[in-house]
Amino acid sequence: MQLGAVPESALRARFRATGVRLRLAGLCINLRTDVPAVIEQILQLYGGYPLEPGAGTDDARVHLKYASPLRRFIGRRTLVFVDGEPLYRPMLLRHAYLMIDSALDWCVSANVTNLVLHAAVAERGGLAVILPAPSGSGKSTICAALVTRGWRLLSDELAVFRAADGRLQSFALPITLKNESIALIRQWAPDAYISPVFTGTIRGDMAFLRPPTDSVTRAAETAEPALIVSPTYQVGAPLALQPLGKSEAFRLLTASGMNYYTTQRFGFDTVAGLVDSCPAWRLSYGTLEQAVDAIEDLLARVRMDPTASRPAITTT
Amino acid sequence: MVEVDTPGCSPASPVRTEAPAVRGAALLMRSMRDPASITRLDAEALDDVLYAAHRNRLLARLEHDLSGLGILQDLPEAAQRRLASARIQAHVNAVTWRFEIDRVRRALAGLGIRIVLLKGAAYQRAGLPPARGRFSVDLDILVPAADIGRVEWTLINGGWEPAKMNAYDQHYYRDWMHQIPPLTHGKRGTELDVHHTIFPPVSGIRIASETLLADAVSVGDGLWVLSPADMVLHAATHLFQENPAGRLRDLLDLHDLLALFGPRAAFWESLTGRARRLGLGRPLYYSLRYAADLTGTAIPAAVLAETEAAFAPNALQLRLMDWLVRSAIVARSSDRESGGGLARFLLFARSHWIKMPLGVLLRHTAVKLVHRMRERKATEKG
Amino acid sequence: MCPAMGDVDIDSRTWRLLEPAGLTWRCWDDEYIVFHPWSGMTHYLDAIAGTVFELLLDHDATVRGLAAALANQADTPATDSLNVAVRQVLRRFDEIGLAEPIP
CATH class of the missing domain: 3.40.50 (Rossmann fold)
Structure with a gap:
């Protein structure tokens, strides 16, 4: 099933809760975020991408979130984690999508079977x-x-x-x-x-x-x-x-x-x-x-x- | 040998209502003891185990054990791929350090002294079980305290570079620590820690390098490893005199070593005797207690009883330590999972408390704080 | 082994490749690209270094022997400058763990 074929509200909920599982470069990457602006950008750019079904083994987990609970309201910075490790210093909320893009590159390079x-x-x-x-x-x-x-x-x-x-x-x-x-x-x-x-x-x-x-x-x-x-x-x-x-x-x-x-x-x-x-x-x-x-x-x-x-x- | 009861994580107990973090930790603990059990997990639980294993740098070790049991192919394709990637990473890591050990050996060969490999390097060179699927970040060696200056000079001439340090950090290493400031190879970027003993002298525990070197075991080419008892005691102090939070891998090292050396004649006597003489009874006691409890290591009941009587802290302290270790030894993710935060902080504070007398600790903390603030100011300006 | 090796040390020894098992390489346009499984590293060698590498693959050799073989291949007399070049190559090989003097 394609990402764009899932009803939007269900997809947003999934992004927040378990993450959405994408197949990229033969790997299964779990993408999770509760930052609405980023979900918006992903929907625009990734609408046609195939989704992996339900639960299973992820090759990597990418999680983008606010740098701290307060950052949701003031300062507005986000952090991206790959398999639980922060990848960069916090970035401005309006640049958050860039972190997703780099994190996906990172995940694919980190799988050394390729x-x-x-x-x-x-x-x-x-x-x-x-x-x-x-x-x-x-x-x-x-x-x-x-x-x-x-x-x-x-x-x-x-x-x-x-x-x-x-x-x-x-x-x-x-x-x-x-x-x-x-x-x-x-x-x-x-x-x-x-x-x-x-x-x-x-x-x-x-x-x-x-x-x-x-x-x-x-x-x-x-x-x-x-x-x-x-x-x-x-x-x-x-x-x-x-x-x-x-x-x-x-x-x-x-x-x-x-x-x-x-x-x-x-x-x-x-x-x-x-x-x-x-x-x-x-x-x-x-x-x-x-x-x-x-x-x-x-x-x-x-x-x-x-x-x-x-x-x-x-x-x- | 007596199989010890392990209340902390028998296969049936703790995997029910806990948060994902706690479930992941418990599942990981079980999978490391009984790798075959992971083939019976559902997809979600399997993912949690692999993730927890990755966080704890145990994925390649798990792969090695599953491969040895011939059950890798029973896992889903994605799990196999993840494990294969970890295996390759660990292999390259082993190649890197094997070469690095050889470079250090060659650089120091002219000095005619015993070069004792420590930790991962020792396990690798001596072919000991903790070497499997291991991922090391630096190389640790021990040399005679009297030769440390010559060793440092020779290495610096041979292409290793001392870390840039301020006077205070120099003083911290030179006067208080069990190693000289870390060296980094100028071309290869690998880090080398040169030790003159296995525990910081500032703690009041002074272990002469001659004592350790005299009992060392040759592994050929002028390289040595610590004797079995000293190797266990080094692993024990490394884990329990420092911060054990997130260090399940180090506990499994101890498990491997105890399982390997345990059946050897007179091992336990020499271990407890050595711990007494070197003043390392407490970390040994903790090691045996938690190895038996958490990793199911077979330790004779008499040895447990003896070390408990001789080296255990008071009941209240012990109960606190039990809680600290059980809730924090498995590393957790900082994003999906939570919990264990207080235990982690207390263990961190404790590790410094043990290393340094209180006065020294307070001064150290104050100086570090000032340096950090200065650095921050400098970066903000620049 | 003394890390900073003098010319006399280099000249007096016979040199061999270090752990040559599994070495694999390409030679394109007079440049050699060598993968050395022992160090896990890929090395780029120019024409002289590449020829020294090939000679050592064939058998262990001294500076003099290597210089003579090089001269023979290029059909020129073995000069002092050739000795210097070979010495430099061997010192570099020693640094990167590709070759070593036999103790």
Whole structure:
């Protein structure tokens, strides 16, 4: 059953009492809060997400609440707990939703049965493009541009590789848009739902793009990693594509770590296998059209000539 | 060996009308004693146990025991996944500390002294049962008190860095504590605690490092672990002279050690004799009492009676301690659950009371408070 | 082992990889990426360090022996600067726990 299909009053009660159980990246995460404004935002952004039935084992529990009983009335700060531990210092009530978003990222990285890398992932026709890049390079923006042009969102933040076969799992949270990219995506996809803007956060203005329905309903489908593209956005810059060296790609994929260290040999083998088998490119772009066209073109090449895209392993 | 009656948590008793926290704690206690019992729980109770085990850092240990019994696959998929994640985390933790022990060994090898591994490092290197599914946050070693300066200097030359400390904190460690200020490796970020004895001298209990080193047992490569009696006494002081709130894992360590060493010839005599000589009778008494009571450890009735007669506090104090330990030893969540708050606070206050004479404690608290206020002022300004 | 090892110490010893069981690596564009299960860490090695690593995989060796093998591979004479480079590599390997001098 979908979250949005439960009568609203029942859902609110469940958020307060036992928590609502969401399936994300193959995990079951219990989300609990008694902060009405946050429940409102979750309903807007997560309406299409599948709910896990009744009781069962949670992989993690996320609980957002007022920092103290008094904080409900004055000061208005909230705290988020993951499995009973507070994750950050108390934040302003109007930024509370941001804590939920980070807490969910945290939960997925903390489950080390999967390899989790810092990269955006989108899929088309069963093949996935992985976009590793440091924060602020515009990977979420490209990801938003792709998924509003028919690609399926796997994640704008975390690439989640399943241990069994190294395939990519969907972790399709709403896409985080920052500062200029909010207006950029509004213009690019006028029909998409974008949350009200959270102003004055540590990362400036932030807003969240609701993923296409298709991305949410097909969340159980995994995808095959096929292409690595490291994007850089520069206003007005011409499109430039350069091959990305394999060791460079390895560094980029493992740079911000997430749970790479903890997954040990599985992590190394997965990333090395990925770098062996997927063509990797560095892409700088000045407009979203250019970037989307270029990535679609690269994926089409992989699809047409699968052998060329999987060069012989160069291990000695 | 006598199986001791365990009023605190027989399988049938305490799991009825309590709040989720208390139910989780009782279920966890039972599951650690009898891991197979968790396959009979309903979905909600199973979730409570796994959550409580996670809070108490016991998930990987539970996984190890369930796996050993061959019943992991009887659990729901999500439970298996959660346990598998804990197993991997514990494995990586073991890899990290195994390597770190080796690094410390190599750094100090030239000094030609006994390096005694303590706590988790000792369990891991000696292959003792408390090592299973363990999650350590630092490495503890014991060296001869006379060599502590050389050891510190050698480590600092070898890439470990002393914590930045003000003069007061330096004085706190150097003059009162059983260890030098913690060292952190500059590249690997791992923490190393170098001890010269196992209990803070400021308490009035002074245990010469030579006494402990003389009885230590070699585990090869120039590394040593404490003798069985000293290892138990160290675990006992670590738990009961400090704050036992939320430390079920440490009580289970004691359970494991007592279960392993108990059947050995003359173990109990050497344990009680050693406790008497070192002035650690009280923590030993508590350890035996609560291990028998809460984790069902088999302890000979004569040993219980002997330690009770020799080391127990007065009846009123004992009753208070019983209540404190039973209500606070299982760590609880700070969000979904409540209760045990007063017991936790009292145990915290007690741990400082034991470590320091009252005058010293009051001064310590006052100085700490001033420092904290200064720090806060500084952060607000900056 | 003295933590700050002098050149003489490094030169006089035979070196071996530390716990090489399960080592796994890739070599791409003259850069080696090595996963060392003993330390749990992933190391990035440049061409010289990578070649020293491969030589040690094959057999234990001294600084002189490693420098000679490197020179042989590159078809150049074994110079002092090559010795210095090998020494640096071994000191670094020792730091990260990848190799050690045989006691």
